[in-house]
Every structure is written in structure tokens, then in C-alpha cells.
Amino acid sequence: MTTTAPRSSRRPSAGLLVASLALVLAASGSSTALPGKNTVKADDLAKNSVTSKAIKAGAVKSADLAQGSVDAGALKKDSVRPSHLADNSVRGDDVQDGSLGSSDLVDYAVSSKNGVAIQATSGPGQDAARDNAAERVLLSAGPITVYGKCYVDTVAERLHAELFVKTTEADVLVNAPDGTTYSGGDVFLQPATPEAARSVLGDQVAPVGGSGARQSTITIASDQEYLTVLTSLFLQRRDPAEPTGPYGAGDRCLFGASIIG
Numbered sequence: 001m002t003t004t005a006p007r008s009s010r011r012p013s014a015g016l017l018v019a020s021l022a023l024v025l026a027a028s029g030s031s032t033a034l035p036g037k038n039t040v041k042a043d044d045l046a047k048n049s050v051t052s053k054a055i056k057a058g059a060v061k062s063a064d065l066a067q068g069s070v071d072a073g074a075l076k077k078d079s080v081r082p083s084h085l086a087d088n089s090v091r092g093d094d095v096q097d098g099s100l101g102s103s104d105l106v107d108y109a110v111s112s113k114n115g116v117a118i119q120a121t122s123g124p125g126q127d128a129a130r131d132n133a134a135e136r137v138l139l140s141a142g143p144i145t146v147y148g149k150c151y152v153d154t155v156a157e158r159l160h161a162e163l164f165v166k167t168t169e170a171d172v173l174v175n176a177p178d179g180t181t182y183s184g185g186d187v188f189l190q191p192a193t194p195e196a197a198r199s200v201l202g203d204q205v206a207p208v209g210g211s212g213a214r215q216s217t218i219t220i221a222s223d224q225e226y227l228t229v230l231t232s233l234f235l236q237r238r239d240p241a242e243p244t245g246p247y248g249a250g251d252r253c254l255f256g257a258s259i260i261g
Contacts, residue, residue, distance in 0.1 A: 115232075120159055120251035122152040129153045129160070130195065138231075138257035142224040143169035146200075148233065150253030156206070161214075161235040161253035163201040167191055169222050176200035178216040201231050211236040217260070232256040 118136050123129030133151040140146075145166050152159050165174055172189040174182040179200035182189040189198065203212040215232040234254040236247055247254045 115234075115254045115256045116148070117247045117252055117254050118148065118150040119248070120150045120152050120253065122154050124153075125155050126153045126158075126160065127196070130162070135164075136255065138163075138255055139229060139259065141227055141259070143167050143222055144172070144220050144225055144227060146229060146231070146257045148253065148255035148257075150235070150251075150255075152251055158204045158206045159210075159235055159237050159251050159253075160204045161202065161212075161233045161255070162199050163231050163233060163255065163257070164195060164198045165189065165200050165218070165220060166193075166195075166198055167222065169224065171222075173221040174200065174218065175220075176216060176218040178214065179218070201233060203233060203235060205235055205237050208237045208239050228260050230256075230258055230260050 116136055116138060121129070121133045123132040129151040130149060133149040135147040135149065137145060137147045147164055147166070149162050149164070150160070163179070165176075167189055168191055170188070170190055172182065173184055174180070174189050179202065180197060200218050201214055201216045203214045205212045211234070213232070213234045215230070218229050218231060220227045220229065232255070234247065235252070237251050238244075238249060240250050242249075
């Protein structure tokens, strides 16, 4: 006689059922796969979920940026070149005094027909005050640059306005009836000529409230250029507490230089 063992009728416990259900839900998740390529849109992304490290170099173009969203603080030094600027997008007010030299300008790029006003700087004595003053380029052509300086000699208490010519080419002729003349022979304007000896027009006023003006036509000749330049300067002394003068507040100079003929 054969005896058959009874089958087990054990059912899975409630804990096993709950664990199994949790495992199934975790595996399936609540996300839905997006079909095809390029199907992730901006509204599929959480705010700030895309960082700069996730963006391919060169992937962001100008058209992707909102107007005014990039300011100066976001730009790397020297990253903006002239080719990046629209014509006439940079005005005089955008440029710091003394930040441009003749090497930064194309020929005839500057011709101050309307005049350039400069706030005076100062120094103890005329030589020191002149050295401290920034160059304000008025005209640049080939190797020739015409620039102005406005300064106060605090020892003599005089405001000076001076126009200068400088060159990067040797043996330049300068005829300045009201200033220094280099007429050839053994007398030429050179790149190493001291600044004080390159003054072609100047004036000065002492009392506060005083003003002055000068005008002259100078001729400059080099191997590359022959220029006739009309130059002018005006200067005013004003107490800073007084109302603004014709060229602005305080001690100021107004310069002009333009090619004629």
C-alpha cells in the first residue's frame, strides 16, 4: 500500500504581497519615454536643470539670447572685438578719457570738427601737471597724431590748454605759426622729440572765472602724409560750486582739429 503525502496549501503572506507590489511600481516608475529624436522641449526641463557644463561649446548663438540678457560683467576681458560691434554703436561717452591712442585708430578716424571738452587734471608745476594730464586724440593720419591736454599748474594756479603733434616716422616737417615749428635742415620732428617741444598751440588763464581762446592753422608733412590742419582751443576757470560754464563745470578745455583743403 502506497501512502501519498498531503500537498501544502500555504498562501503568500501579506508582507510578501506588499513587497512584490512595491517592486513592480518602482520598476515601472511614473515617467514616460519620449519617442524619436529632438523631442525634449524647454517645458520638459525643470528650472535651472541645464547648467553651462551641459551645453556644447558654440551651441548658444546670438539669436538664442534675450535682448539685454548679457551685460559687461558676463563678458571675458578682450573677448569683444571691433568685428562684433555694429557701425556707430560706440559713442564718445562710451570711451574712457585717454584710453585710445593713435595705434587704435584708422587713418582719419578722428576729426573733432565739433570740439572735444576735457576736464582739467592738475600737478605741482607746469611740467608735472603736463605729464599727469591724459592725451585726448583729436586727429590721426598715418604716422601723425594731433592731441590735446588740459591741466592746472597748482603752484602758479594757472589753467593750461595745449595742442601737440607727435609722429611715429622720422624727419617730419611742422609749420605752426603760433607754436613750435620744425622747418627742415637740422630741425625735424622726431618720434623721440620731448612733448614740451611738440606743442603747436597753447593758452593759459590764472583767475577763477577767466577764459581764453586761440586758433591756428598748422601744416604737417611726412613721407606718407601732407596735412593742413585747422586747430583751436578754448579754456575756462570755474569754481566747482558755481553754475556750469559754457564747456561744463569746473576747469575745462575745449579742443578742435580738422583737416582742411
